[in-house]
Every structure is written in structure tokens, then in C-alpha cells.
Amino acid sequence: MSFEGIPVYKEKAYFKATKLDGAAAKHHPFVVVGSGPIGLAMALFMARKGHQVTIVTAFDFIPAGSKGICYSKEALDIFDDLGIGERIVEKGVIWNVGKVFWGDSSDPVYQFDMLPVKDQKNPGFVNIQQYYVEDYLVDALEAMENVQIRWGHKVSGIDVSENGSTLTITTRDGDYQMASDYVLACDGSKSTIRDLMGLDFEGRIFEDSFLIADVKFKQSRPSERWFWFDPPFNQGRTALLHKQPDDIWRLDFQLGWDVDRDAAIKPENMAPYIRGLLGEDIEYEEDWVSVYTFQCRRMANFVHGQVIFAGDAAHQVSPFGARGANSGLPDVQNLAWKLDLVLRGTAPKGLLASYDVERTQGADENILNSSRSTDFITPKSENSTVFRDAVLELAGEYEFARPLVNSGRLSAPTPYHHSPLSTPDRDEFAVGPKPGQVCVDAPICQNGEYGWLLDNLDDGFTLLHFGQNPPQTNLQILELSDAGLAGERYGAGTTYLVRPDKIVAARWANASENDVKQAHNRAISDAGA
């Protein structure tokens, strides 16, 4: 089954525009555009904070095709906030180890661990088909009374004014207008809203293409990310193998530039690659195939008045490093708590400027890492190839060369250096997350019950205190013993002010009531002022 060439995983009931009647003219405080993982997560964050949520999406289905399959620990922590993390981890394939091979050797030249700090709730990575993630998000949204998903409602026009926008929505029943104070554009790399507003999306094109062949077969192989430079089955190029649920494996082959896409995905042309990697005697069936090229680019600004961009609509990277959805999710986690406070009137509108500051920094870091990986995987000159091969040759024998092997630096949280919302350290700290960094997880014991630190942080701001006598505060407080692993990771006797997105806003060795008050005020202040 497919819709305009897009294969369908699950059909959704078209939302009859005729049902809207007078309500169509209703004024919305915000509308979410797009039903990919980022739009759905944005909607679910706002719904869980008690807002009336409307999503418009051109699709009336969840698309098939595994697409983005690697979800980072940070993404899983965010899914936990949204109540679907455990479902994703249960269905997904957990992996922490990546191995890099070179040539025909069966010994890796390099291997890495995606969860260097152990004893945290979530693993380094989980692989799961994107449609499962979207399906679970939709399930959670559909279970809520304050959510309306308008399937089959395509944005075809936008008229932006200072205090809001009027969207033109095209449906099979005709067009209608929709007024909204805020428009949250989560409509993907080909963002209609971005195009309609004529906004920039500049960056670097990489002249290379890759074949994704997701195939189903039964074979016992470890749940690890395997990457090859110059393997015998794709000489002079690269290949990647990842495990997914349901006995499906992601095989990814570098093809070079100027390939015939239609020819590349013919079964007889893919077979030598697949057989070369898996072995001659493996029975497999194709699940999803695709040829892709990529760019590394971002919008200069994500906040345009009251139209705000997130996810692929705002930034795009190569797939090496799993930095697509894994950077879109922190976008909406960051945006949702700020928009929530602004809509409630407890923070100034200018707080939203900090979303732009923090997440463009996140996008820059992702683009930097992704571009570096791509330059290693696809060297741009003879000299660059010489250095790359020298690194691979040395890495087998010499430890120092191994960290230089770059098959993708996998997504990790971006620390917000110099965030306008952070209070710089006054006190000396030997350990613990710095202001602007995400909280590290640890097992904790509260009133005789075992749990995880991140799970016990509030949806709002939390004052996290280790030891006796926390400062006075109106905020939610989480008091933990400084004797356990958590105390070791944060420092005995310390106090942390943690934002709703689990980023440290401030920390003290000896906090006063006034310290906390000032830091909290700063963390919800007008960042554009």
C-alpha cells in the first residue's frame, strides 16, 4: 500500500474538514505542523503539560520504511519524559558497542562503547524502526482528550503577522483558514512552512550516495554497530550493519557519486553487496530499500517571530552519527517547557529566544561532527585519502591512532556553553554536570524504593540536593543521600537547579535561598533582552 509513492505502515482516519464548521475559524494559541517523530513529540510534550493541542499533517497514515533507526540515550530519556521510553526499549534492540573493520580482516581496528558511564537507566542506543516510534507517539496522543490530530490536512499557505499567523489548510473537502498565535514547524527537511516563508537553508552538499538495504533474515550476530572501510564486498568504499527488531537488519553501502538510483535498487544489483556482507548461503528478503544523498545545513535562525522551527525542518546532517531525530527530540524538549511557561504567562515571551541560542548551538555541533565523519568516510582529495588510510593502517597496531578512526561520532547531548539561562559556577566542583549540561543518571533509593535519578526529577524545575539541610525553596525538591553513586556523581553536600529539560541551570557547594531564587529567575528570563 502506498500514497503518492510513499509506502504506508498504518492508515489513519482522515479528519473530515466538514466537521470543523465554525470551529475552523477558532483561534489557536499554537499549532504543531508535521507528524514525524519531532512534531508528534512536540505535541505530546504540550499535551502532557495540559494544553489543548492541534496537529496538522498532510499524511493520513504512518509511513512505512525503517528510516531513522538509532535512538540515543538522550532520546530514550526524552521518551521516558513522554511516557513511551520503556515501550521503545522493550521493542528495540539495545546496543552499546560499535566496531570498525578495515579490508578483509575479521578483527576490528577500533571499537567504542556508547555508554561509558554505567549504572544508568537507559542504554547507549536502541535500534527501532521509525514507524514504531511514530506509532507509539500517536498511541499516547490518541489516548489524551486534549489532542486533535488532523490527518490529511496539508498546509498550503501562511500569512505571518507580528502576533500570529493565518494558515491555509488544504484538505480533500477543500481549503480552510486557521489562525494561530504560534506555529511550530516540525514539517521535515522539505519544510513547506520554510519554503512558503522563503527562509534560508544553507550548507554543504556532499558528493556521495549510499544504498540502504533493510533485509530480513535469521542469523545470530551480536547487537553491535559494525562499520567497514574498504571491505572486499564494496572495495574502496564503506559499509554499515545494524540490527533492528523483527529480524530486520540495516545494511548500508557507499555507492559513490553519479549513480543510477533506479538501477541501484534492482534486486539483482543489490544482491552482490548483500551476499558479500552476509555470506552466500543466507536466505533474505528485502524489507525496505532506498538510495540517499545528504547535506549538512541549518537555518540561520530557528525562531522567526512566532513561527518556530524544529528538527529536520531547521537542520539537516548526514546519517553517520545518528544525529537527525536524536537532535530534533532535544529541540522540542527545549522548546516545549519554554513555550509552556510563556503561554501560562509565568515567563516573558523573550525566553523563547534562548531556544534559538541553545539549539542552533546544538545544530552546529551536530553539523561539525557529521561533516568531520563524512570527510573521513568520503575523503575529498588524494591527500585526504592518504591520511585516512594511514590512520587505518596504524590503528591495528598502535592505540594512539584508534580514536582518529571516524566512522561517525554518535549523537551525544550538546552542552550549552554560555547559555543566557545558566548561572556560572561560583564554587569549585571536582565532579558533576556543569551549568548547561544535561544531568547524569544514577540509581537511587527513596524511602526504601529503588529507582533512577532522572525518573525522579519533576516536569518543572527541580532543586536537587545531596545530603542534609537543603536551602529553602518554593520549587520541587529532590533530596538524596550523598553516600550513594548519585552523590559520587554530583558531589556530597551540593545543590543543583535542574531545568524541566534536565539541563543544569546552576549549582552550588553551599546554596542559599536567595541563590536559588536568582538562578531560577535567570533560567526563565528574557534571553533576547
Place this chain on the structure above:
Amino acid sequence: MKTSGTLNTTANLQDSDTVYEALINAHEGLSDKDSAKLNAKLILFLINHIGDKQVILEAIDKSNSQSA
């Protein structure tokens, strides 16, 4: 890793003629491709040994005649 040093551009090597000779001899009989690889490996060994980002970046900058 140190990140704060500056590149030493004064003579710092004893018996430099022997070292220079060894460098030239190592390339003898090699194809251009193998020579390039030898140089690449040598650079990688040495920058790791130096282990000071500032010094290495300064050396890269000074080696690039276009930037002089």
C-alpha cells in the same frame, strides 16, 4: 593533553644531519603514493607524541605557505 604551548622554532635537535638523512633515505625507492603514506604516518606519530593542540595547529598554520 596540553593545549597551551607555543611552537619551538629555534634549533632543538642534536645531530640533525643524521635525522635528516634518515628521513630522505626512508623515501628512497618508494612510489609517490607510498612516500605520501610514509609522510602521513610520520606526521600522525609525531603529532600524537607532541600532544599539544596549540603547538600542532600553529605548526600546520606555519607550514601552509599560502597563509604566511
